[in-house]
Amino acid sequence: MNEMSPLKSTSPRAVAANNFAYMPGFGNDFETESLPGALPHGMNSPQRPAYGLYAEQLSGSPFTAPRGTNERSWLYRIRPSVKHHQRFQSFKLPAWKSAPNAADQELSLAQMRWNPLPMPIGETNFIEGIRTMTTAGDVFGQAGMAAHAYVANADMVDDHFFNADGELLVVPQVGGLRFMTEMGVMEVQPGEICVLPRGLVFKVELMDGSSRGYVCENYGAKFTMPDRGPIGANCLANPRDFKTPVAWFEEKETPCRIIVKWCGSFHVTEIGHSPLDVVAWHGNYAPYKYDLSTFSPVGAILFDHPDPSIFTVLTAPSGEEGTANIDFVIFPPRWLVAENTFRPPWYHRNIMSEFMGLIHGQYDAKEEGFVPGGMSLHNMMLAHGPDATGFEKASRADLKPVKLENTMAFMFETRFPQLLTRYAASLDTLQDNYIDCWTDLKKRFNGTPEGDWS
Incomplete structure (x- = not known):
């Protein structure tokens, strides 16, 4: 998909680009800006960027990781992420579990199969609709995963989320999802997948009124493409078909919430503006989508x-x-x-x-x-x-x-x-x-x- 549908936004000011940049290979740098000159270049100081923006680095690997696996992106945003109005408070999403899940697990051994989850009756957004089916490994040791199903019938309007425990691989089965992220907008339909990196702030709008699908929460090393071995240079998933969004920002001066998953528990804080205010970014740590038909x-x-x-x-x-x-x-x-x-x-x-x-x-x-x-x-x-x-x-x-x-x-x-x-x-x-x-x-x-x- 080289173009996406016009952005649906209720914000006083929202800016979006109308195409996706190709992702030529994991580990390569991208750069994208939604206002001309927002990205510093050459001798321009990243601490004094244009438009009065703040420079903030989002790191997805240890600082000293080898060059081939070192991942970080520079975000140039209207306000830094550290600005919020209150300390984090406890937040409840009781259907979302993490490993080790000793207090809420079923140890029965059997081959098991389920029919689809029913759509919710009450208003339920994407993160409220996540239902954990299995957990594996240890979220504290950053190993293993959780398999979730989700059902949703409402947009996340002023609620935003990020997962400090791992990245999320989302597989829609019914109804498309619009992921509004710090680094751009991705529309993901059934037959496509997307990956949301650890720590990335996003909210989700429903493209078709309701949605159902699956989520893999990866606690461990991030997803990458497998080596092809004797297969050689072609076939399987090809790098050019992984696409990452271009810069987009939302300038909205209304109360918003940020919900965080951290070490298996959930927390919330309030801010007075949209956290999706990144005007430009460059780096190699970003969300991406993939069309399974490719x-x-x-x-x-x-x-x-x-x-x-x-x-x-x-x-x-x-x-x-x-x-x-x-x-x-x-x-x-x-x-x-x-x-x-x-x-x-x-x-x-x-x-x-x-x-x-x-x-x-x-x-x-x-x-x-x-x-x-x-x-x-x-x-x-x-x-x-x-x-x-x-x-x-x-x-x-x-x-x-x-x-x-x-x-x-x-x-x-x-x-x-x-x-x-x-x-x-x-x-x-x-x-x-x-x-x-x-x-x-x-x-x-x-x-x-x-x-x-x-």
Whole structure:
């Protein structure tokens, strides 16, 4: 998307650019200004910028991180972020949980699946509508993640939010979201994702009256693109398709609130103006969006079913090479051409814990019961795979080339066990009969090489 829709704003003065800058690769610097000359250049002092702006640095890495992973952006804003009217007060978002979640967790072990969350009845904005399904790792140790679902039917008008605990990967499933951030505006529709860095201030407007989707809260190292290895220079997600917003600012002199998530708890303070007042910025620490339809999948072109890692869009590395804190994996439309093989995912147990969602269409390994807006959880070393119907169909299929269309599923996969929240365990949408989808798998061993396929 090279242009975005005209900005909807109720502020006395709002300025926006009308396009997105390309993101040629994570780690590269960008610069953008919404007023000419707002960015200092050369010998111009960043402490005395034009328009009477304040210079403020937002750092997303330790100051001494290696150059390739050192992330920071300079923001030139109307007022510095330190200005607020009162000390932070406690704030409650009871449905949003963080790891370790010892006081509110459900330790039951099972393969689990849910139908979509119902839309809220009362007025609910984006952060009020976040419902934690699982937590993993330790927010204090900056490792692990939380998997959330969200439902919303109201804009965040004068409320703003930032997350000191981690970055947020947002996956809309119904209804578009307009993220008004310090560094620009992003409109994100179902079929797209966005990532909001740790510490970035934003608010959310609804583009279609209501919205539902998923959020991965990453406590650990930030998301980046996976190495392609033997795949080479092309395919998977390409850097040019990640887009970061251009500078935009809101000059609004009315009471606003800033809500902060910090070490698993929430706090709020009041200010007398909009905090979205960054007139210009430059750096390499910024929000970004990505259209999932631009993912270029690779796969087996002769036999065998490949590992799901070939569908990784983004990965958050851990301290152990090849073992991710989080992988964000998608299962997009694609051709299936493998011969003399079983094309769907095989039955498996593995060390990663898998939280899945379906954005639209049908997932090929679960043709019944896994519906758009639904979720499933298969924890580490817990067996899972195609249901009985899917196995029968794939085993008897005439293996001609087939294109999977109208499908987009995803997975938040982590090295840590995902602990179920009591909210998720008690949801009315939990499918108590999910395990029955494997009941009709038959014994086919009869001592002969052909087996019993009657």
